[in-house]
Amino acid sequence: MGSIRFGWLVFIALVAGAAGWLVNWGATRNGFPTPSLPLSSLLTIAAVIAVTLIFGLRVRRWRNGNSKRRLDPLLAARTVVLAQATAYAGALSAGWHAGILADQLTWVSLTGNFGPIWGSVALIAAGIAMIVVGLMVESFCKLPPDDDAGADESRESGEGEYA
Template sequence: MGSIRIPWLVLIGLVFGTLGWLINWWATRNGYPTPSLPLSSLLTIAAVVAVTLIFGFRVKRWRAGNRKRALDPILAARTVVFAQATAYAGALTTGWHIGILADQLSLVGVRSNLGPLWGSLALMVAGIVMIGTGLIVESFCRLPPDDEAGSGTARESGEGEYA
């Protein structure tokens, strides 16, 4: 399993930022509402971040030496996948709402309702939190390289693997 690729996160953000800007531009000029997530989705994002962190801290505690019980390999694999999905979903959410925010900023002078602007800003920040959480929890799951008989050289099979 590969690790999170930062260039992919940036590409996802750019693609969905462009799409968000274009769709918001079209929607607001044709009388449709802003295509943004509702603020209640912040609760869902908070739940996803919390669950990701809970699973990540379980793996981190095991790595730190709290090995009273064996680490379930399925739990560890799911934690890595969940962390990566959180980061990629955060990139999509951030990009989409940056695009909406960019178009909403151009409408500040002609619109009295700034709700979509603040909503997009809040969801953009939540997306950044998702990206950070995904990257941090993925790092919790990475095993340190093993030393061969204390020689200080890392074995290739242990380097960069997940718990």
């Protein structure tokens, strides 16, 4: 399993931003509402961030030797996948709402409606928080390098691999 690639996060955010801008442009000019998530979705995003952090902290505690219980390898693998999914979903959400924000800023002087703007800003911030937590929890799941092993031996011992 590979690590999260920062370039992919940027690419996903840019493509989602362009799509969000285009869909919002078409929707608002044809009388449809802004295609953004409601503010109540921030509760769901907070729950995803909390669960990801809780599982990540369990893996980190085991990795640092502070846990007496053995770590279930399946839990560690699921935690890495959850962290990566959280980061990619955060990039998608932040990009989508950044595109909506870009289009809504052109309309605010005409409509005077700041609701979609503040909603987009809140969801962009939540998306960025998802990216940060995803990257952080993924780093929790990586095994530390083995100091007393040689360069060839460290590759075999699992250095830089997931717990």
